Amino acid sequence: MKHVALISLLIIVVVSAHAQQQGIGLRLGLPTGVTYKRYLSTAKAVEFGIGTSPRNIDDRYYKNSFKHMSRYDNYVYESVDVSSAVYMQARVLFQYDLAVTDTEGKFQWYWGAGAMLKLAKVDYWYRNPANNNEYLHDRRTDLDFGPEGILGLEYTFEDIPLSLFAETSLQLELADRFTFRLLAGTGARYNF
Template identity: 30%
Template sequence: MPFLLKTSLFFGLLCFFAINVSAQRKPQPFYKGRYKPVKISRQKAKVVCPVFQDSEYPYQGIGFKLGDPSAITYKFYATKNFALAVDVGRTASGLYSKYYASEFDSYTESDTLIGTQNVEYLNHKVKFDWQGEAKILYHINGDRWIKGIQGYLGAGWQWRRAQIRYEYILELNFNENEILSFERERFATGPVGVVGLEYSYFELPISAFIELEVFSDVFEDPGWIRPQGGVGLRYIF
């Protein structure tokens, strides 16, 4: 009996001690040691408008442009005033249909015809028409008029490569004709000037822009000048 009493007292004291220690310990989350708590500063937690902050440059932007050309566009915002833009895409070849048709005569040689033979343009098809350009831009803040808007102007260089298939009628004599075809590859390059507007006062990190360009060829058809332009969106990071 004394042995049982001593044993009961010993286990009773042990249980009392364990309960007392457990009550003094602070509860720990079940995930401790497995996951790290995520800390978000107030500045990052709130929505920032406009997208561009003077103290956070440089920024980068990537997106798309629709127009002439329709392209993938990348922009590096080095400072609040200077940026570099690179666009790669396809031209709106339908806008150049009359021009490409007018170039048919430059690809035919009338002195190779015999007697009454004659060549007459029938139609053409653009197989591909790629364009790439790089521009340096100067930005002007327009917050005094519209929050988040910037105007910009700049200059750069453009490269264009196209392959065109021409069909034509070869008049052999009074009552005999043939429909023939040939392909020509064109490479044009030259300076490009640009003016535009960019708006970035959104809850999302994006900017919208509209721009007008003027391209002047110095290689394939020196002196040929062509207006271009488009609208687009970029994701800013």
């Protein structure tokens, strides 16, 4: 009797693990990296991502940051070099089927909420007009954190364990400065 209960429990665990799909894949965009998604039910999922951005893609963002930091008052911005950017995301997603005719796979749209943390090394070059335009350099670690809202579309193939997705998100950055950032990405996940 013990063996039957143990085998039954093992079968339930294996079947439920198979029913709770998950996927791992690549995301291109901002950020570019690895994404892991776990489907908790047909309508809910959690997603975790870690990635980076192409070097200096955020130049305009950091130029605006320079202008908003009081430590750089009375200095003239010259340039910025951003390196070693790491983005970390955690999200809860709510998924809804889309009725699309003449397709074998499954389309879903989703929305959700999450949080993003970004760390980057930033080198600022600037001038001091009060001292014969002395050329100055400052290296700092930038930490950005805040909640984000997500809206996306996902297609899952019927016969291949693969999903394609495209999404956009709006992040409310609370630290290092208070601002909104629009992010977008597309990618693919292998489902298992």
